[in-house]
Amino acid sequence: MFTKEEYSSYEDFCARYKPECPENFNFSYDVLDALDPKKTALIHVDDAGTRREYDFKFFQETSSRLANALMAKGVRKGDRIMLVLYRRMEYWTVMLALHRIGALPIPSPSLLTKKDISQRVNYAGISAIICEDSICERVDEAKPDCDGLNLLVQIDGTTNDGWLDYEELMATGDASCPRTADTPCNDDPMVIFFSSGTTGLPKMVMHTFAYPASHFTTGALWHDLEDGDIHLTLSETGWAKSVWGKFYGQWMAGATVFVWDFRGKFEPAHLLQIMADNKITTFCAPPTVYRFLVREDLSKYDLSALRHCTTAGELLNDSVFHAWKKAFNMPLYEGYGQTETTLQVATFKFMEPKPGSIGKPVPGWDIALMDEEGNEVPQGEEGEICIRIDKPVLGLFDSYMDEPEKTANVKCGDWYHTGDKAWADEDGFFWFMGRTDDLIKSSGYRIGPFEVESALVAHDAVIEAAVTGLPDEVRGQLVKATVVLAPGYEPSEELTKTLQAFVRDLTAPYKYPRVIDYVTELPKTISGKIKRKEIREADLANLPN
Template sequence: MFTKEEYADYKDFCERYTPECPENFNFAFDVLDAKDPKAPALIHVDDDYNRRELDFGFFQESSSRLANALVSQGVKKGDRVMLILYRRLEYWVVMLALHRIGAVPIPSPSLLTKKDIRERVNYAGISTMICEDSIVERVDQARPDCPGLNLLIQVEGEAGNGWLDYGELLASGGPSFPRTPDSPGGGDPLVIFFSSGTTGLAKMVLHNHKYAASHYTTGALWHDLEEGDVHLTVSDTGWGKSVWGKFYGQWMAGAVIFVWDFRGKFHPGDLLQVMADNKITTFCAPPTIYRFLVREDLSQYDLSSLRFCTTAGELLNDSVFHAWQKGVGMPIYEGYGQTETTLQVATFKFMEPRPGSIGKPVPGWDIALMDEEGNKVPQGEEGEICINIESPVLGLFDNYMDEPEKTACVKCRGWYHTGDKAWADEDGYLWFMGRTDDLIKSSGYRIGPFEVESALVAHEAVIEAAVTGLPDEVRGQLVKATVVLAPGYVGDEKLTKQLQAFVRELTAPYKYPRVIDYVDELPKTISGKIKRKEIREADLARLAN
């Protein structure tokens, strides 16, 4: 179904490669079930370094059993199901089972608070929750305010209080779930990802079943995967990057997915040792991870099996690129996309990687850089990355679920507007500039300032707050808050720690402001809107001095 070819250069690639998707494509039926049941599929190493090797037969049978069991519990095509499963094997089984049924998974990060869970469950109309035991308490706290949540499934631990045991449920289902004429596929909903925005609650990004097929480009060509490769992408299963690097494209390319389900604080030396012990051949991680890795003595780890490395999620520092190349003897190939897309710009193995450039447009993505009036900008000038949607684009999201107005704001006049800015050099390489809005990228996470600001002003000491990104060598950006205090409060170190702890209680822990400045007033427009851009520019000027 998917055949990899070799390309001489970028021009040859564009002339001969066209992303394609079979009619009525469903990844579970068309890819998983077509695999040799005895062929290796996934290697899983848990937090205690216990290693399991799983073949495709395991996922074929387990996903069929679970699909049958879920149907018996009333789960049906179109139902929305939230998953919070870390990097557990059950994540892959659940996703595949839901693909068979046509229910729509909503993978979610483990750091969600009870407030996050309550808001997302109600906002998305989620009817089923599948999570591991460590998340159950937070869900139980949110349940009284989630009247539509009626099926609860717990992975591991002793299930009670209305929760069904995953293992018992799995065992109750039959081992075969055949395709039928009304099985999902093609343009039917496949998956929803929550995408952080700058204001209000995160948007629900809906992709259809063709989205999975579009990731063949990601796995086979950008990751350069070949039959038998052992591929590791560092990503939580609650984010879109997980299906970029730990799922569809890797199996379509014939690779074995490697998963390290580490918990707690990340230690770069542990990751390097895992890569060495398990003979990882291809590796993808956000620049933040590479920043930590190059600070280690790379010569102490046997990375001789490693042959290809990629990165995405934020800008890669030149110094990190060169340090990695010096330490392991190979460059890092960058790529760019969004939750709303698959890989749309990249540097491939047949191209010269230019540190700091995200590469060139991928075939199938007709990209232009445009100004605010919708005109294409000249070479060398900054413009918004826009995608021509006059014809269907394989891998582009359908819509923001249940929000046609928000969809219409970005899909208009024949173009999808990414909200990201870049400029092109004389050879057609794109150089990413940043968001046109105020989204913050820190350690691979995308953080909207509105939620953090809302948490801050909920504290009695804070009158107003503006949250921006502050450049940082390790995390890419730090979350910074500029705060106006209420009378009687002093902006000292004690208060800063109190505010940081307060925000951590109300939002996911990674969103708290690591830097807090205290000011008498915030810069605002005539209409009263906070001028975050002015704050960012002042910070950059101060850092330059």
């Protein structure tokens, strides 16, 4: 059904590759049930270091049992189910079971508060929650405010009042769940992801059953997966990135998904040891993770099995790219997409990466960079990343669930407007600049925060940086950097001058931060994205009257 081919160049790729979705496609029936039951599907290492392997038979049977058990409890096609499962093995069983039913899973992060839970339950019309026992107390606190919530399933621990035990529930279901005439497929709603909510209440991004088919590009081609590979994507399961790297495309490509279910603070040395001990062959993580990894003594870890690495989510700075390539003789291949899309721009193994570029448009995605009037911008000029939608686009979200006005605001005429800015160089490579709201206008220049942030984090003193515009009567806006320092460094006027000079050497002189504010941590969404809007609002509030 999904066959990987080799390509000699980007031009060959565009000429021959066409992402497609089979008719009547349902991932649980058409991919999972067709895979070799004896083959290893997933390797799971928990926080205590216990390693377990699960074959496809395990997921074929457990997802069928759970689907039957949930239907016996009244779960039906179209119901909306919140999942809060960290990186637990049960996440895959639950997702696959709900795909069999046609109920819509809403994967959710473990950091949700009582307020978040009640807000999302009511906003999305959620009727059931399946979660780890550590989340139950917050759900119980939120439940009095959630009239439509009528089914609670608990994984692990002593079962709380009003909750069903996951294992006991699953044991009541039959191990066979055959396809029926009503089995959901293709254009039926399949999954809802909440957006990050950097500019207000998160939107409900709904994808259909055709969505997983588009991730064959992600797994087989961008991750370059082959049969027998062991792939690690670091994402928690509460976000869309988890199905980019821990699920659909990896299994379609024949790979084994590796899951490290760590809790608490991320420790780069621990991750490197996990990768070495488990012979990880392909790896994907955001640039921030690579920045921490290259600060370690990489020679201490046997990563000889590692052969291909990818990154996405923010700008990759040159110094990390080159440090990783020097250590392992392999580049980092960048990619770009949104919760609303799958992989739409990327660098693949048959392309020579340009450090800091997100790559070129993926076949199946007709992309233009457009100005505010809807005109395509010339090469070298910034424009909004827009996707042509006069024909169906495999991998593009269907809608913001229950919010047609918000959908219409971004799906306008023949185009979907991503809200992200980029420019293209003479070779057609895209260079990401940031969200349209994040661009800084200073002395007639338009400055994207990512490039300045990338320059700052290339300095040994800087762990993280957020760049925003600070109102200024003369220039319109000043470039301001909010910086988290590495251990051993202290804020000082001398350090500020050093960092400013460092940025001037790496970027155009007008881009350097004229103001640097030192903080212990940056404001972030629960998905880990920097809340630049919050920094801007705090700066406005502190301006003199």
